[in-house]
Amino acid sequence: MIKFQERIIDFSLLILAIFFAIYARDIDVDYITYIKAFVIYWFFSTLYYHFSLTTRKGNIKIDYGISYSTSFAIFTGPLGAFLFEFVLRFTIYFYKKITNKADSEEFLDTLYNIGSFTVCGVLAYSLYHWLISFFMNFPFGYWILLLIIVAVVFITSSMFLLLISIIDGQVHSWKDVPKYLVSGRSSLDIWKITISNGLLLIFLQMKFWDLVIVLFIMNYILSRSIYSKSQSIQHKNERDYFEQLAYTDFLTAIPNRAAMGKMMELLATKTEPIAIIVTDIDYFKKINDSYNHAVGDRVIQSFASILQTKLGDSENVFRSGGEEFTIILQGLDYRTCVDKIEQVKHYVTDNHVTSYYQDDIVHIHFTASFGLYYFIPAQLSIEKGYIEADTLLIEAKNKGRNSLCYDRHQA
Missing domain, CATH: 3.30.70.270 (Reverse transcriptase/Diguanylate cyclase domain)
Structure with a gap:
């Protein structure tokens, strides 16, 4: 029964995303511009997926990584965001299937990702177009608005996971709520997402395609460097751990x-x-x-x-x-x-x-x-x-x- 209720939330988000896409009727930019942006974002987002961190909260699997969906959704609108998330999430799904990394619920998780990312993208799109004229009256107003939007999107996506966790019985008291709302992201992550998406949106609006690609490449190189270092640290910690096990007596925990x-x-x-x-x-x-x-x-x-x-x-x-x-x-x-x-x-x-x-x-x-x-x-x-x-x-x-x-x- 709990699993069914969890999936009701997944399908509800997907249906809501489809509704927003149909209601929008069309993409906010011309088709040639959309295809260019779509291909660039899809290609680099697929590459960046390898640098995401997968973790679990009970029965819930969560992929943490820097997302560029916010700038794409603001630029192309609800329909454009839905089409992008649909193709990207199924690209990742088939990649996991081919490499035998998919679990038994990977398909349903993919539908959840399509729904949740699209809904968050529509929220970012709405906030941006409602508030941009107001914030442009202030110094750094554009960046303040982007920071607010990224924070709201983060809290919203965390609320989706919190709701599933409550249904799954993993949240036993109000004391457990904050860890679901703040875990997995740091303030530095929010700033990185804000700056990256903010610059990408500016370059998209001005159709500076070369700068869009250069920024993606720079982020890719930086992400790869950080990922390689984190992997090296993880492997070293694992080697140290197993070496410690090899030289430690199991019963007494003293050297053997x-x-x-x-x-x-x-x-x-x-x-x-x-x-x-x-x-x-x-x-x-x-x-x-x-x-x-x-x-x-x-x-x-x-x-x-x-x-x-x-x-x-x-x-x-x-x-x-x-x-x-x-x-x-x-x-x-x-x-x-x-x-x-x-x-x-x-x-x-x-x-x-x-x-x-x-x-x-x-x-x-x-x-x-x-x-x-x-x-x-x-x-x-x-x-x-x-x-x-x-x-x-x-x-x-x-x-x-x-x-x-x-x-x-x-x-």
Whole structure:
């Protein structure tokens, strides 16, 4: 029922556009002039479509881009605007069909675009011819009027979308209304549309066809440059995001073993001493067997949070596998490294994890063992330093767990 009501609005706008076109009876300019303007606008508007941004508000698909329909409608009248929108929107429709970019409701969306753009064009045409003689009495009156017209057209098109959103159930209170009226456009967009359409209208009225084409070409080059830069930024953000995913542990959101390997490569020739600490949770299998893996995951997350919180932002904590973590301390002397890890060990012992198990809240106490090795990577390979730290962890486990074993390399 909602979809039917949405489409009633679409068809109502289309019928209203057809009525305005029939009522106008004729185009406001001679046919030769109209054909010239039509071909130029159609060609460049089709090119510009590639630079539009498609987004969705719930079930509503919206294409955002700079439109030149306002100047065309003011120049040619309601019938001229309808014919132009009809051809342009179906050109875009068939392009999407051929390139497999059309969705299941693309045809109905095309009818909506024809209706809404034509109705907005007729509104712009009416306002211009009603008010131009008045505004021409003021300095910059032409541009003030164009700015008002573009703003009114923008608000009107937003109202169409708002009405559909209300019927679709996406607007739940009056607080949701402003985001539909102002989202998708900035004040800079309105100024760009005003200046572009204002200049185009002047050139059309004076039949300066070469200037019309030059302005379209300039806008095309500028739009392409901005679009290319925005695409480059988007691709970089996507690469950064996926790279972050590749080096981040999903469960704990801290760097994973791959990130640890990358860090170790950077530290391989370091001439200042570092400490590598390998640690894991004592009797972790027993925790999993006594409860379940969800509780076990909660314990791992708590341990990771403790390591990050107690060691500070300047340290490097990695989940190197299962319940095992690796810590790299830099810029600290041997004794300070040992003391910091001792503090972490005691903090783990003194705290507990709260989790849900079989509809009950359980408090789980756990401990951890640590192996710390202090060395200079330029004197001892970082791989051997890691092995030494891992051996010290095993020694701590053999001592009864909840222990810290540490040693340093003697050059």
